[in-house]
Amino acid sequence: MEAKRSDCPIAAALDVFGDRWTLLLVRDIGLFGKHRNKDFQDGAEGIPSNILADRLRRLVATGLVVRRRYQAHPPRYEYHLTEAGAALLPILEAMALWAKDHIAGVRLPPLPGD
Amino acid sequence: MEAKRSDCPIAAALDVFGDRWTLLLVRDIGLFGKHRNKDFQDGAEGIPSNILADRLRRLVATGLVVRRRYQAHPPRYEYHLTEAGAALLPILEAMALWAKDHIAGVRLPPLPGD
Numbered sequence: 738m739e740a741k742r743s744d745c746p747i748a749a750a751l752d753v754f755g756d757r758w759t760l761l762l763v764r765d766i767g768l769f770g771k772h773r774n775k776d777f778q779d780g781a782e783g784i785p786s787n788i789l790a791d792r793l794r795r796l797v798a799t800g801l802v803v804r805r806r807y808q809a810h811p812p813r814y815e816y817h818l819t820e821a822g823a824a825l826l827p828i829l830e831a832m833a834l835w836a837k838d839h840i841a842g843v844r845l846p847p848l849p850g851d
Numbered sequence: 852m853e854a855k856r857s858d859c860p861i862a863a864a865l866d867v868f869g870d871r872w873t874l875l876l877v878r879d880i881g882l883f884g885k886h887r888n889k890d891f892q893d894g895a896e897g898i899p900s901n902i903l904a905d906r907l908r909r910l911v912a913t914g915l916v917v918r919r920r921y922q923a924h925p926p927r928y929e930y931h932l933t934e935a936g937a938a939l940l941p942i943l944e945a946m947a948l949w950a951k952d953h954i955a956g957v958r959l960p961p962l963p964g965d
Contacts, residue, residue: 744957745947747946752871835864835939
């Protein structure tokens with residue numbers, strides 16, 4: 738992670754997840770029920786694989802996500818939100834509502850389980 | 852702005868403000884009562900002047916901020932949130948609360964007017 742920019746809690750939060758990809762991975766895991774590398778790569782946004790690997794590593798390092806091995810040979814991992822990561826979901830939902838109200842042509846899709 | 856990544860409203864929102872600086876300017880204007888170039892440059896995060904100019908231009912282009920001339924010779928401008936920009940403030944407050952609860956050492960500062 739980059740150096741801390743200031744003591745502001747908003748700046749601190751954006752230092753953790755303020756890039757164009759990190760919150761989309763939190764969305765994938767927490768709202769879309771995706772947990773494995775291939776699931777993320779199949780997303781509509783087409784995240785580049787090097788960015789995916791970097792952001793998953795950072796999500797684990799910052800404590801938003803835990804990595805669990807689900808297969809031993811070869812080792813394969815799943816990603817799940819921690820309590821801190823799950824606490825971002827209401828912020829994502831607020832962003833989606835903001836986008837619906839303020840960006841032309843945006844509408845809310847059904848989510849898995851809706 | 853970069854090309855639209857998908858139809859997801861969260862991705863659309865992050866395409867508008869998902870970088871490490873844009874929401875800090877929304878914070879400066881909406882929470883700290885800053886409106887002029889010099890005010891933004893004096894911020895704790897030390898935004899580089901080229902990034903400041905670019906992000907202000909994008910904030911105006913995306914309709915989150917309006918620019919008003921407050922002096923004619925030489926022309927000088929102030930920046931104010933639109934209704935769409937002000938609608939982001941609850942999201943910023945949720946980010947600050949998240950940071951307080953989930954990032955070590957973060958606490959909420961008093962805001963102007965508190």
